[in-house]
Amino acid sequence: xxxxxxxxxMRIEDAPTQMAIDEAIAMARxxxxxxxxxxxxxxxxxAVSIGYFQSIEKEVNLPACEEHGVDxxxxxxxxxxxxHDYNGEITYSLxxxxxxxxxxxxxxxxxxxxxxxxxxGLAQLGVDxxxxxxxxxxxxxxxxxxxxQTRRHGVVLQHGTVxxxxxxRRMFQVLQVSDAKISDKLxxxxxxxxxxxxxxxxxxxGFDEARAALIKGFEDTFDVALQPGELTEAENRLVKQLxxxxxxxEWVFQR
Amino acid sequence: xxxAEYKIPGGKLLSAELAVEGDHMVGVKITGDxxxxxxxxIIELEKALEGTPAADLEDTVNGFFxxxxxxxxxxxxxxxxxxxxxxxxx
Numbered sequence: 001x002x003x004x005x006x007x008x009x010m011r012i013e014d015a016p017t018q019m020a021i022d023e024a025i026a027m028a029r030x031x032x033x034x035x036x037x038x039x040x041x042x043x044x045x046x047a048v049s050i051g052y053f054q055s056i057e058k059e060v061n062l063p064a065c066e067e068h069g070v071d072x073x074x075x076x077x078x079x080x081x082x083x084h085d086y087n088g089e090i091t092y093s094l095x096x097x098x099x100x101x102x103x104x105x106x107x108x109x110x111x112x113x114x115x116x117x118x119x120x121g122l123a124q125l126g127v128d129x130x131x132x133x134x135x136x137x138x139x140x141x142x143x144x145x146x147x148x149q150t151r152r153h154g155v156v157l158q159h160g161t162v163x164x165x166x167x168x169r170r171m172f173q174v175l176q177v178s179d180a181k182i183s184d185k186l187x188x189x190x191x192x193x194x195x196x197x198x199x200x201x202x203x204x205x206g207f208d209e210a211r212a213a214l215i216k217g218f219e220d221t222f223d224v225a226l227q228p229g230e231l232t233e234a235e236n237r238l239v240k241q242l243x244x245x246x247x248x249x250e251w252v253f254q255r
Numbered sequence: 256x257x258x259a260e261y262k263i264p265g266g267k268l269l270s271a272e273l274a275v276e277g278d279h280m281v282g283v284k285i286t287g288d289x290x291x292x293x294x295x296x297i298i299e300l301e302k303a304l305e306g307t308p309a310a311d312l313e314d315t316v317n318g319f320f321x322x323x324x325x326x327x328x329x330x331x332x333x334x335x336x337x338x339x340x341x342x343x344x345x
Contacts (some may be wrong), residue, residue: 096337
């Protein structure tokens with residue numbers, strides 16, 4: 001009998017809710033004895049998330065976000081700024097105890113394992129992807145996924161982005177691009193470093209198809225069955241509290 | 256206000272911002288796309304540097320990481336020293 005983990009499948013929520021759900025699952029995991037959990041999700045409205053240690057003014061073009069209705073949020077995890085394009089990106093998260101026999105104690109090894117699950121999922125679609133330390137997944141030498149992990153409450157929480165068909169021009173409008181204007185040359189330079197499923201495969205990849213592939217990647221890598229489930233009442237209560245934190249100016253603008 | 260940015264070989268970007276009053280560092284802020292667990296240690300590190308003589312930078316940073324259970328990923332203790340030193344010299 002295969003071990004079962006919970007799958008919270010493709011919820012579409014705003015930025016504070018998504019970040020609150022990830023943290024709530026991590027907080028509840030040991031305290032409430034909830035199952036190990038994988039989430040796949042999309043952000044509506046589209047949002048910029050910045051790493052815990054990043055300067056919001058340095059990373060985000062706030063007037064442009066305002067103009068385009070793009071949310072801005074600070075994560076509890078470190079790492080870089082991500083544009084979560086509602087029409088072009090899937091985010092995943094995984095929560096498991098640090099002491100889980102399937103979870104390496106070493107941080108780099110755990111990144112490698114979890115990013116390997118994403119790479120295995122992408123392989124289902126025909127993408128030859130691999131983990132690139134520190135925290136990226138690359139395909140054909142170009143970044144296709146960025147990932148960030150924290151360890152707290154005795155658990156590993158890792159979340160990351162899988163680029164499906166990102167609007168690079170919009171991404172540049174909402175992220176601070178060092179004093180240069182958004183030129184075709186600059187966009188070309190990024191296209192040389194960053195790819196997505198549509199560009200890599202030369203065809204449209206639907207969210208359902210990408211989702212199914214990622215689920216298979218997690219199941220194969222961790223030798224588990226992902227069982228669709230919902231948040232518990234305790235988790236939902238935490239989400240409500242954490243939502244207030246994530247939407248507060250004190251949190252988002254703290255550095 | 257003094258500022259510096261340092262790109263760590265291997266990828267992560269680290270920035271420091273501070274002012275100097277007399278010989279002392281004030282308003283120290285360290286930002287970037289690195290990883291540090293627990294994350295709130297950065298606030299404690301900045302506090303440890305607040306009001307510290309610039310000459311004691313290295314000892315203070317090393318002491319902080321010796322005394323606190325902090326895990327760094329994508330960055331090393333000496334990178335913090337380096338970027339603050341760069342800001343001091345800017």
